[in-house]
Amino acid sequence: MQLSRGFRAAATMPAGARRHGPWFKSTSKEPSDRGKSRDNDGPRSRALRGRSGREKEEDRARYIGCYEDNTRQRTLRGMSFFDYKKMTVFRCQDNCAERGYLYAGLEFGAECYCGHKIQASNASESECNMECKGERSNTCGGINRLSIYRLELAQESARRYGSAIFRGCFRRPENVSIALPASQLMLNMSVDKCVDFCTEKEFPLAALAGTTCRCGFPSTLFPLHEREDEQLCAHKCAAEEFESCGSADFLLVYQTQVQDNRCMDRRFLPSRAKQLVALASFPGAGNTWARHLIELATGFYTGSYYFDGSLYNKGFKGERDHWRSGRTICIKTHESGQKEIESFDSAILLIRNPYKALMAEFNRKYGGHIGFAAHAHWKGKEWPEFVANYAPWWATHTLDWLRYGKKVLVVHFEDLKRDLFVQLQRMVALLGVTACEDRLLCVEGQKDGNFKRSGLRKLEYDPYTAELRKDISGYIRTVDAALKLRNLSGVPEDYYPR
Numbered sequence: 001m002q003l004s005r006g007f008r009a010a011a012t013m014p015a016g017a018r019r020h021g022p023w024f025k026s027t028s029k030e031p032s033d034r035g036k037s038r039d040n041d042g043p044r045s046r047a048l049r050g051r052s053g054r055e056k057e058e059d060r061a062r063y064i065g066c067y068e069d070n071t072r073q074r075t076l077r078g079m080s081f082f083d084y085k086k087m088t089v090f091r092c093q094d095n096c097a098e099r100g101y102l103y104a105g106l107e108f109g110a111e112c113y114c115g116h117k118i119q120a121s122n123a124s125e126s127e128c129n130m131e132c133k134g135e136r137s138n139t140c141g142g143i144n145r146l147s148i149y150r151l152e153l154a155q156e157s158a159r160r161y162g163s164a165i166f167r168g169c170f171r172r173p174e175n176v177s178i179a180l181p182a183s184q185l186m187l188n189m190s191v192d193k194c195v196d197f198c199t200e201k202e203f204p205l206a207a208l209a210g211t212t213c214r215c216g217f218p219s220t221l222f223p224l225h226e227r228e229d230e231q232l233c234a235h236k237c238a239a240e241e242f243e244s245c246g247s248a249d250f251l252l253v254y255q256t257q258v259q260d261n262r263c264m265d266r267r268f269l270p271s272r273a274k275q276l277v278a279l280a281s282f283p284g285a286g287n288t289w290a291r292h293l294i295e296l297a298t299g300f301y302t303g304s305y306y307f308d309g310s311l312y313n314k315g316f317k318g319e320r321d322h323w324r325s326g327r328t329i330c331i332k333t334h335e336s337g338q339k340e341i342e343s344f345d346s347a348i349l350l351i352r353n354p355y356k357a358l359m360a361e362f363n364r365k366y367g368g369h370i371g372f373a374a375h376a377h378w379k380g381k382e383w384p385e386f387v388a389n390y391a392p393w394w395a396t397h398t399l400d401w402l403r404y405g406k407k408v409l410v411v412h413f414e415d416l417k418r419d420l421f422v423q424l425q426r427m428v429a430l431l432g433v434t435a436c437e438d439r440l441l442c443v444e445g446q447k448d449g450n451f452k453r454s455g456l457r458k459l460e461y462d463p464y465t466a467e468l469r470k471d472i473s474g475y476i477r478t479v480d481a482a483l484k485l486r487n488l489s490g491v492p493e494d495y496y497p498r
Contacts, residue, residue: 060093060151060152061093061097061104061149061150061151061152062149062150062152063147063148063149064148064149064150065122065125065148066122066123066124066125066127066128066141066142066145066146066147066148067105067118067120067121067122067123067145067146067148068120068121068122068123068144068145068146069105069107069113069120069141069144069145069146070144071144071264071265071266071267072265073119074113074115074119074261074264075105075113075115075118075119075120075146075148076101076103076104076105076113076114076115076117076118076119076146076148077115077117077119077202077258077259077261078096078099078101078113078114078115078116078202078257078258078259079095079096079099079101079113079114079257079258079259080111080112080113080114080259080261080264081095081111081112082110082111082112082314082315083110083112083133083134083313083314084109084110084133084312084313084314084315085110085133085134085309085313086133086134086313087106087109087110087111087112087132087133087134087140088132088134088135088138089106089132089135089138089140089147089149091112091134092104092105092106092112092140093149093151095112095114096112096114096151097151099114099257101114101115101116101151102115102116102117102150102151103115103116103117103118103148103149103150103151104148104149104151105141105146105147105148105149106132106139106140106141106146106147107140107141107142107144107145107146107147108130108140108141108142108143109130109131109132109133109140109141110132110133110140111140111141113146115202116199116200116202117202118148120146123145127142127145128141128142128145128146128147129142130142130143164191164195164206164254164255164256164257165254165255166253166254166255167205167224167253167254167255168224168227168228168230168252168253169227169228169229169230169232169233169246169250169251169252169253170207170222170224170226170227170228170250170251170253171226171228171249171250171251172209172248172249172250172251173221173222174221175221176214178221179216179219179221179222180205180207180214180215180216180222181215181216182198182201182203182214182215182216183212183213183214183215184197184212184213185211185212186211186212186213186238187211187238188238188239189208189210189211189212189213189237189238189239189245190237190238190239190240190243190245191208191237191240191243191245191252191254192240193213193239194206194207194208194213194245194254195254195256197213197215198213198215198256198258199256199257199258201215202258203215203216203217203256203258204217204218204255204256204258204259204260204445205217205218205222205253205254205255205256206253206254206255206256207246207251207252207253207254208233208237208244208245208246208251208252208253208254209245209246209247209248209251210235210245210246210247210248211238211245212248214251217260217262217438217441217442218260218438218441218442218444218445219438219441220437220438220441223421223437223441224253224441224444225421228250230244232247232249232250233246233247233250233251233252235247255445259446260442260445260446262438262439262442263296263297263299263439263440263442263443263446264296265299266295266296266299266300266301266317267299267300267301268300268301268317268318268321268327268328269300269326269327269328269329272325272326272327273326273327273328273329274326275345275346276323276324276326276331276343276344276345277329277330277331277344277345277346277347277348277430277431278330278331278333278341278344278346278347278348278405279291279294279302279330279331279332279333279347279348279350280333280334280335280341280344280347280348280349280350280397280401280405281332281334281349281350281351281352281397282334282351282352282354282357282361282393282394282397282398283334283357283361283364283390284352284356284357284358284359284360284361284362284363284364285350285351285352285357285360285413286350286352286360286413286416287332287334287350288311288332289448290348290350290411290416290427291316291332293416293420293424293427293443293447294329294330294424294427294428294431295316295329296439296442296443296446297424297427297428297433297435297439297440297443298329298428298431298433298435299439300328300329300433301316301317301318301321301327301328301329302316302318302328302329302330302331302332303318303319303321303323303325303327303328303330303331303332304316304318304319304323304331304332304333305323305331305332305333305334305335306332307319307320329431329433330348330431331344334397336393336396336397336400336401337400338400338403338404341400341401341404341405342404342406344405344406345406345407346405346406346407346408346409346430347401347405347406347407347408347409348408348409348411348427348430348431349398349401349402349405349408349409349410349411350411350412350413350416351398351410351411351412351413351479351491352412352413352414353413353414353491353492353494353495354391354394354395354472354475354476354495355464355472355495356413357394357413358386358387358390358391358394358472359463361390362377362378362382362383362386365386366382378463383463384465384468387464387468387472391468391471391472391475392475394475394479395475395476395478395479398479398482398483399478399479399482402482402483402486407430409426409427409430410483410488411423411426411427412491412492414492414494415492420443420444420447421440421441421444424440424443425440428440473496476491476495476496479491480495
């Protein structure tokens with residue numbers, strides 16, 4: 001299990017100041033007259049207030065210009081996120097500042113990028129000409145152009161880097177200076193100091209080696225696939241009595257908040273695909289997550305048999321294409337039945353434990369892609385009716401694809417979670433794309449994306465009655481037998497017992 005380690009919190013702000021986030025400089029020099037009515041203000045007063053508001057915003061985040069950007073070498077190389085419906089300047093600034101970045105940049109009206117350094121040239125202001133999707137009164141960059149703001153933090157000690165993810169204890173790689181190219185001697189070493197140093201240098205990995213802090217990327221030289229016993233790294237930090245700082249031979253590795261951009265570039269296929277490849281699954285089996293992984297691994301957009309505006313707004317740009325357009329690397333589908341299946345030349349068939357898949361789809365149906373159904377839905381008639389209708393489909397979906405599919409690669413959701421690197425290699429091979437190992441390692445570092453439900457809202461009871469479990473167990477045995485009949489491995493063991 002991955003452990004996360006929190007870092008120092010932002011400086012405490014007085015109540016009321018948090019309306020603008022905890023990261024802004026305090027500029028409150030005005031008298032306390034908030035209670036006065038302004039209903040009778042004229043146009044001139046409203047205009048002056050608007051200008052005053054913009055000046056205050058500049059105290060908190062200063063616009064510094066329009067800059068060039070490109071998908072292969074980002075200008076701002078920290079965290080990024082997209083929202084093609086609700087992006088605003090403040091939302092981007094707030095997200096970047098909350099993670100301790102110095103700069104926030106907006107592009108294409110809907111994309112937000114964060115960073116500590118600007119690594120590109122200025123562009124003409126006229127090239128930053130796209131309105132923000134969430135506020136048409138503001139500009140959010142342009143095509144390969146960033147509107148960049150410098151975030152004015154309250155003080156250096158208020159900067160925080162969110163959470164670093166503990167990756168484990170690893171043996172020092174042979175070519176350590178190549179595998180982890182940035183380093184610094186730190187006689188007063190602590191996890192904070194090393195993570196901060198590597199974050200400033202814009203590396204996604206911080207490796208503590210006794211009194212040396214090393215930074216780099218996951219790579220074939222340092223893939224993070226073979227963990228060592230953590231006791232080998234249990235050497236006390238010089239500056240923190242209760243922290244471990246590794247040693248020269250065994251490195252304690254954390255993943256920083258810096259985004260690994262080696263797998264973030266995505267585009268449509270340069271020429272029309274000769275074959276249509278399905279990414280087929282029963283609803284709730286992780287199709288959206290698999291699409292995210294495939295797009296990162298191949299660099300190409302995935303398409304869909306349907307159109308889901310919410311997914312398009314989250315960055316799945318292939319969602320709007322007709323599924324036969326030939327511009328996407330594969331096509332999401334939940335369809336079953338001979339005619340629909342035979343429309344595809346090959347398929348990746350994603351299968352998930354039906355108990356988990358049914359609950360995930362029920363949550364999606366009543367709570368959205370990353371939301372949750374209410375307890376009233378689980379306790380009411382909706383849940384048993386849903387299972388009665390959907391559980392048989394879980395089985396027939398797999399049986400139909402095994403029967404009518406022309407070239408079907410079976411991938412179990414559980415195997416993909418457990419051994420992402422190997423399973424993703426299999427999937428990419430079927431798609432006919434050569435993905436370098438470093439790119440797949442990059443995917444491992446940001447595998448969750450924004451498409452995973454939080455695990456915080458757990459049901460306090462098992463929604464499956466004995467009768468429901470009996471029916472579902474029968475469907476599992478049917479699918480298991482069908483897989484084995486085709487010389488494939490059966491369903492994973494954790495489907496049994498219930």
